[in-house]
Amino acid sequence: MEIGRRKFIGSAMGALALGGCRTAGLSAKVPEHGFKWIDLVHFGMNMWGDLPRSDKPDRNGIMAKVLTDEEFAAIMLNPYHRALDHMHFDEPFWHELSAKMWQCGCNTILLDVGEGLRYPSHPELALRDSWEPDRLKAEVDRLRGMGFEVFPKLNFSTTHDAWLGPYERMVSTQKYYEVCADVIRDTVEVFGPVSNFHIGFDEEDMPSYQKNSSILTIRQGDLWWHDINWFVREVERHGARAWVWSDYIRRHPLDEFCRKMPKTVVQNPWTYRATKAKMASDPLIKLYSTLAEAGYDVAPCGSNCYGVTENFPEMAAYCKETLPAERFKGMIMAPWIKTIAPYRRLHWQAADLIAEARRRTKM
Numbered sequence: 001m002e003i004g005r006r007k008f009i010g011s012a013m014g015a016l017a018l019g020g021c022r023t024a025g026l027s028a029k030v031p032e033h034g035f036k037w038i039d040l041v042h043f044g045m046n047m048w049g050d051l052p053r054s055d056k057p058d059r060n061g062i063m064a065k066v067l068t069d070e071e072f073a074a075i076m077l078n079p080y081h082r083a084l085d086h087m088h089f090d091e092p093f094w095h096e097l098s099a100k101m102w103q104c105g106c107n108t109i110l111l112d113v114g115e116g117l118r119y120p121s122h123p124e125l126a127l128r129d130s131w132e133p134d135r136l137k138a139e140v141d142r143l144r145g146m147g148f149e150v151f152p153k154l155n156f157s158t159t160h161d162a163w164l165g166p167y168e169r170m171v172s173t174q175k176y177y178e179v180c181a182d183v184i185r186d187t188v189e190v191f192g193p194v195s196n197f198h199i200g201f202d203e204e205d206m207p208s209y210q211k212n213s214s215i216l217t218i219r220q221g222d223l224w225w226h227d228i229n230w231f232v233r234e235v236e237r238h239g240a241r242a243w244v245w246s247d248y249i250r251r252h253p254l255d256e257f258c259r260k261m262p263k264t265v266v267q268n269p270w271t272y273r274a275t276k277a278k279m280a281s282d283p284l285i286k287l288y289s290t291l292a293e294a295g296y297d298v299a300p301c302g303s304n305c306y307g308v309t310e311n312f313p314e315m316a317a318y319c320k321e322t323l324p325a326e327r328f329k330g331m332i333m334a335p336w337i338k339t340i341a342p343y344r345r346l347h348w349q350a351a352d353l354i355a356e357a358r359r360r361t362k363m
Contacts (some may be wrong), residue, residue, distance in 0.1 A: 005359045011160070020148065022299035023322060025067075027085055029168070030144060030149070030192065030193050030194075030195075031107075031144055031147055031148060031149045032092070032149050032195055033107045033108060033149050034361050035150065035227060035328075035329065035330055036107060036108040036299065036329060036330030036331075037105055037106050037107050037108060037330065037333075037354055037357070037358060037363075038106070038108040038109070038110050038329060038330055038331065038332040038333065039101050039106045039108070039110065039332075039333050039350070039351070039354070040110055040112060040153070040217075040219065040301075040332055040333065040334040040335070040336075041094075041110065041111050041112065041339055042088075042089075042112045042114075042121050042336075042337070042338060042339055043087075043089055043108055043111050043112055043113050043114065043116035043136075043164050043217070043339070044087070044112060044113055044114020044115040044116035044117075044321050045087075045088045045089075045114065045115075045338055046084050046114055046115045046162045046163045047114060047160040047161065047162055047163060048063070048143075048159075048160065048211045059072065062305055062306065062336065063169065063305055063336060063337055063346075064076055065148050065306070065307065066304070066305065066306065066346065067346075068345075069072055071110060071342060071343075072343065074342045075338075075340075075342045075343065081338070081340070081342070084162070085127060085128065086128055086129050087115070087116055087127055087129050087130060087131075088338040088339070088340055089116060089338070089339050089340070090340045090341050091339060093339065093341040093344070094339050097152055097339065097347050097351070098143060098146065098148075098347075100347075100348060100351045101351050101354070102147065102148065103155065103351075103355075104145055104351040104352060104354050104355035104358075105354055105355050105358040106148075106333070106351065106354050107147070107148060107149060108148060108149040108150070108151075108330065109143055109149070109151075110152075110153055110198060111140075111150060111151070111152055111153065112149060112152075112153040112154075112155065112198075112256065112331065113136075113152050113153065113154055113157060113187055113193070114154070114155070114163035115127050115130060115163040116130055116131055116136070117130060117131055117133065117186070117187065117190065118130045118131065118132050119182070119183050119186045119187075120133060120135065120186055121180060121182035121183065121185070121186050122182055122183060122186075124165065124166075125163065125164065125165050125183070133186070133189070133190045136190050136231050137190050137191075137192070139192055140190070140192070140216060149345055150191065151191065151194045151195065151196040151197060151198070151240070152187050152188075152191050152194065152195075152197055152198070153181065153198035153199075153200065153243075154187060154198075154199065154200065155198075155199070155200030155201075155202070156180065156199050156200050156201060156227075156231055157200045157201045157202050157203060157204045157245075158171055158204050158217045158218055158219060159202070159203045159204050159206065159218075160200060160202065160203070161200075164179070164180075167180075168217070169177045169215055169217065171217050171219065171227075172223055172226075172227055174191045177230065180231070180234070181234055184197070184231075184234055184235065184238065185238065188238045188240065192252070193239070194238075194239075194240045195239075195240060195241060195245055196240055196241050196242075196244075196266070197235040197238070197240040197241070197242060197243065198243040198244070198268075199228075199231045199232070199242055199243070199244055200244070200245060201228055201231075201245055201247070201248070202245035202247045202270075203245075204218060204219060204224065204247070204248075205218060205220070205224075205247075205249055205251060212326045219231060224248075225260045227312065228244070228261075229260070229262070230242075232262055232265055239263075241264060241265075241266060242262075242264070242265045243265070243266040243268055243299070244264070244266070244267065244268065245268050245269075245270065245272075245301075246267040246268055246269040246291060248261075249269075249287055249290070249291070250284065250287065254290065254294070257294075258294050258295075261296075263295050263296060264301055265296070266296070266297045266298070266329060267298050268298075268299050268300065268301050268332060269284065269287050269288050269295045269298065269300050269301070270300065270301035270302070270303075270332075271284045271285060271300075271302070271311070271315070272303040272305055272306050272308065272311055273303060273306050273308050274308075274311060274314075274315065275308065275310045275314050276312060276314040276317075279314070279318045281313070285315075285318070286299055288319060288322070288323060289322055289323060292323050292324055292327040292328070296327070297329045298318055298319075298323060298327055298328060298329065299328075299329045299330035299331065299332055300315060300331060301331075301332035301333075301334050302315045302316070302331065302332070302333060302334070302353075303333065303334045303335060303336060303350075304333075304335055304346060304349055304350050304353060305334070305336040305337070309349065309353060312331070312350075312353045312356075313353055313356040313357040313359075313360050314355070314360075315331070316331045316357035316360065316361050316362045316363075317357070317361055319331070320361045331354075331355065331357060333350050335347060335350045339345050
C-alpha cells in the first residue's frame, strides 16, 4: 500500500487524482484494505429535511459554528447552497479533495449516494442534475484506479431519508420495501462488486432530529428490528456486508441488541467532541469496547464538525489501545459537510486529521 502511495504521489499527485481517467473495467479489480481509514463523502445531501428552507440559518448549527464569518456568508446565506432541488457536489473540487485524501493516508471512500444517482428503477427520485449510472460508475472506477476501496451508503433511517422522496412517507409498507430493494440493487450494479454497504439507521428514535420534516415517522420496537434485519438481508443478498450506525445501543438494553442485531453487521459508534482526557470515562466511548466484547466488528467514527480537531486522532489512538485488534476494523472521518469548494478548509482539515491519526497509531 505505501509503496503504491509514494509512487502515486510522486507522479504529480497522480495527474490530479487521475482526473482524466474514464477507463472501463477498472472496477474488475476492486481494492479491499485490511484496516480502513475512511472518509465519508457526501454525494447526496438531502437527508435532514423534506422541504426547502428559506429562513435565516442558525449560526450555532453543527457545522455553522465552526465556520469563519466569510465561510458562513459564502455558504449558509447563499440560497443555492440551501435549496434541495439540485445536487451540492462539485466534481472538480472533489478531484482535488480525493487527491488530498490519498496523500494523507485515507484508503477507503464511503460514498453517501442518496439523491445523487438517477436510479434506473426509480428516476422519479432524481434531481435535475443527479448523475446517470454510467457517470457514477466511471467515478467509482477512477477512485479504485487510484487505490481507494469504495463502497456505498444509503441512509434508511427515518430521520435521514428525504432522498427517498414520496417513499419516505410510506415506511414499512410493501411499496416501501419494493422501492428500497430496487435502489439497493441499482446501487450495487453501479458500484460493481462491493464487500460492504452502509445502511445508515442513525438517530431514528430522536424526534428532535425530524424538526425539518413536515411529517414525523419513527419506527419503534419490533418494527424497527424487523426493518433493519430486512435491510441487512437485502444487502447480504447482493454479496455485501452491512454497516450501520450504532445509535440503538445508546438507549436500549445490551442483551436485546445482542439477541437481535446480527453479528455479521459492522458497528459504527460515533462521538464527535470527546478528547483523550475524558475518553476513559465517556459512556459513549465505552460502548466501543462493549460492542467488540459482544462479538461485533467495530469501525468508530469521529469528526471535525464541532471544531474539536483532536477528536479523531485521539479517538483512533485510544481505540488502538483498548479494542481487540481482530475487532477494530477501521476509523471513519465524517466531516458532515457538502462536497463543495466553499468548505475547502474543513475538508482539508479532515484529511490532515486522518494523516495525524495514522501517525499516532502507526497503522
